[in-house]
Amino acid sequence: MNKIPETHYLNAKKGIWSWLTTVDHKRIGILYLFSVMFFFFVGGMFALMLRLELLTPTEMYIDSDTYNQMFTLHGAIMIFLFIIPAIPAILGNFVLPIMIGAKDVAFPRLNLLSWYIYIVGALFAVFSLVSGGADTGWTFYTPYSTTTSTAVISIVLGAFILGFSSIFTGLNFIVTVHKLRSPGMTWFKMPLFVWGMYATALIQVLATPVLGITLVLLIIERLIGIGIFDPAMGGDPVLFQHFFWFYSHPAVYIMILPGMAIISELITAHSHKKIFGYKAVAYSSLGIAFASFIVWGHHMFTSGQSELAAMIFSFLTFFVAIPSGVKVFNWVATLYKSSISFSTPMLYTLSFLFLFSIGGLTGIFLGALPVDIHLHDTYFIVAHFHYVMVGGTVIAFLGGLHHWWPKMWGRMYNETLGKISCLLIFVGFNMTFFTQFIMGSQGMPRRYHLYVDAYRPFHAFSTYGSWVMAAGFFLMAYYLIHSLFKGKPAGNNPWGALTHEWSITSPPPEHNFEEIPITEHGPYDYDKIVAKSTLVEN
Amino acid sequence: MSHSQEGHPKFLQHHFSDVEQQRESAKLGMWVFLVTEILLFGGLFVFYAIYRAWYPDMFHNAHLALDVAMGTTNTIVLITSSVTIALGIRSIQLDRQKDTIWYLFATLLLAGTFMVIKYFEYMHKIHLGQLPGEWYHFDGIEGNNPHVFFSAYFLMTGLHGIHVLIGMGLITWLIFRTKAGHFSSKYYTHIEMTGLYWHLVDLIWIFLFPLFYLIG
Amino acid sequence: MSEHTNTGHKEHILPLSLYLGIGSMLLVLTAVTVWVSFFDFGEFNLVVAMIIAASKASLVALFFMHLKYDNKLYAIIFVSSLLFLAVFIIITMFDTLRRDDVYIEKSGPIQKQSLMYDSLKTHSDSTTVVDSLQVKEDTTTVDLNK
């Protein structure tokens, strides 16, 4: 029988104060876990309300203004408060230093600061919510955003502040990866999770400041009309879109790269197989990161930008697909001659392959100029980005959460319930969003409160799907919380994996390692080493 | 790399294995931070570049409103302050704390001078109504949307000015800590980092100066 | 500590004369850039000024910021930030300067600033677009000399 160690990071210090002033990367990860999950819940509730309203083509229970504020808040919360911090700030913070054999991140206090900044940013967003909400969409396009009467400034300020939280996390990871690797941990012995986080961090550091200045310009434009974006002052609204997407396109890879990083980890750990094409997977992360900076204009094909720019952007867009494809194929090849265990994390991994492929391939439709002209701002886009963000990132995040959950808390969740909820989410998700591809290409525009009757069956089916998916999430919330108190002790290495975090106790001790570990084998040498799963004994 | 048990200096944080590692981490962190600063300003440079390309004549006419003498003086002041802070770092590397304090103090004074000159420039413009956006109420600059030029001018020099102020705060804090004897040739990371930051502020001004004052 | 070997433990302490030398070079370059600004090179005004500014900036970065002596990683980081900025500027300008490639109607604002909300021309009397572009020129100048 496994036992939970006497002292570990969770009980090494006690009291609320010890949490609020902690500089331990693991505890900061936990702080992020609770705050980010809270906002996921809030964003999810908005989503369910949106879907409920869309059940019928006419007004059902909320008016257009409320609907508009709701999708704005849903989008903004999900993007800025949930998905961007989710993987780096929760799982990255928790496992990255351990994986490279370090005692902490390079700047622990900056790390804590980034959490406080997150909270402050979140408060601004919440303030906007209670003071009437904003109704611009998460893209804040001018001149609508400079002229609407809603609380735009506070939510924009919130997003601005959250940007710094993201920058600090990224900065910390870059330095940690460069300087704090333990002896023997060469670049090519790093787990692929670390590679992915590193590539993400590069984007965070390079792109987020531009978002910062864009939002500042937007606020100033709104306050005193400086004439950069607002045509009423001689400005150019399309220029705002350049500024916005210069950040926000790379930002979608801030979201997916960590997801891909997790998948590389899970697919090896749960099939006990050496990763296929380690270097290709590692470099493709960097490839995606760099390519992501030169394609932003594919969001603007119909915006009135010049035809030449549109063609350049379309051309470059396709190149992002190649490294993503390399990753996907390498993962599939990894499964060959492996030993696959159908644990919950593995189910999420397989769902990821399924859903992300659809999401990514539909991105190719959108990169093709004439097709995008038809599909732009329809539900096809909504479906595309939910497939990559929910089907890709969120699914990967949940897989990672289940994978490292026993390490975080020392306890196992209920595997049966885990599988059921994964299945519910998978089925519900496809019901909700696959339908949206069809109605989108049939012409249903997005951000529509009321719609033409012809789309009714699609919307209705999509709404039913969202309930199935919600059921899955609530089930998950139940068994995960339950496991915190009643879960069986998991042992140090429930999956029999080889990276450093599995060689220390669960939950880990306060300073991770007594002695800085020496890295002797690669992270995926399942052909040389067998690590026994500690779950089998239960 | 094992723990250096003997002579484990006070300033070494527990998660670093030695002073060197800590120092290099700080420096790398600082450089990455400077990257974010460059891209933050970068957005404004894009703003400048595009509107200048759209309204070259207006930019030319509007730039005549700026005072080249003041701008040049400020450039000289800022470059000198870069020299002094670099010398301050050199002194601490040689363990000459006294000199460091003097150099830092000189830097602070120069930064102050810069801000005072900036203050007079701003006041003059405010007085004339050469202001950004809606506040602009000045006749006599020909061309399309002259307020955009002043939006760019105030935003860019303003953001730069804020950086100068922050730098002044940091330098003041360094003076006190150096006085208290916290730094020596073994440990002067904070001074070095502030120096890097200060040079970047200088660097940005080196571009702002010709872009606004010299070529319109 | 993979990268330890890249840098010597001993910090470079540069001679005083170097700092003063670089400092004076910067001042001289400042004088030069002010001086040349009195000449008109037409198109090349910008180029000349930027070349001088870039050399000044390189001096600061190489010597004051020690890029010349430090780990090359820092130089890579620094330069890459400039590259990304260049990407941003160049590609954005590909759009903003070429909107009228295919149709001249798309070249610029229809009207100067806030007039637009009430004076946008609807051509119920079938004025052609080119006419209305002329109209734009007129209103602009009229407006300026108000």
Add this chain to the structure above:
Amino acid sequence: MDTTGTFWMPPGNSTIAGDVDSLFYFILYASIIIFVLVVGLSAYFSMKYRRRDGEVGKTDGLDHNVKLEIIWTIIPTILVMIVFVWGFKTYMYMNVVPKDAYEIKVNGQKWFWSFDYPEGGNSVNELIVPVDRPVKLLMASKDVIHSFFVPNFRIKMDVLPNRYSITWFEAHTIGEYNLFCTEFCGKGHSEMIGKVKVVSQEEFEQYAEDLAFSGEGMTLEEFGAKLYIQKACVTCHKIDGSNSTGPPWDNLYGKEEHLADGSSVKVDENYIRESILNPMAKITQGYQPVMPTYQGILKDKQIDALIAYIKSLQEDESLINE
């Protein structure tokens, strides 16, 4: 040219629809093949190599295969290049307006569309075009960004404030098609829906004449009654005393109207004119300030006609005559 519509696409009723659709289907089928390959293989491997109870041992050390890796880099690259070149060509075609195109000026405004025809006519929320003739749309917005989208024609273009944007199409089947606004523009965004009515050339001439009609040979009242329908006032104002989005017009003229700010005003020519040109100036009590301005859309004579019409709806003679 298919005009029936499929599972994925609505009927394609313009000349470019066919091109767009074939590219769409090319990508779709290529994607399905790749998808089946990826998911099929992972499913197959998962079954074949699933861990049987207790079995824990070393696994195969296979970790790369250069040939395979090159293949799966090259093939997708070729595929996407095909898609790009194909898309590029179609895009060029979609962007170059044929010389002889019939030019209509489109104005987007919160939250309706208005169209100006070269013959001098104007219509609101209903674009009437001749079949089999290229139509160029020269578009601008009065306030925020809107976007002009006709799914059946596969065209979409943002409508920008203070800047022209251009698109064109050539419809090849007579019918009525949805016109959506697809750039978020506020409260009424989802109601900014219009129709494109494709009619035969003869019928079109009839319409154009009708729209350009400035009331000759009609009384002002009759002309006003016509405009009431044609300019879409009818969508918000009823004349049978019932409430709609806006106040009813019958027995309106001459009465004291209570305003939202508490004051009241007498409904006379000036007030009506102001209500039409600058509706936000005085908001009637009990109504939302959603009436769009008709500045630039209605000509003076048309406003006069509408006023005459509203006047004619007042039954109480005493209110009209003083």
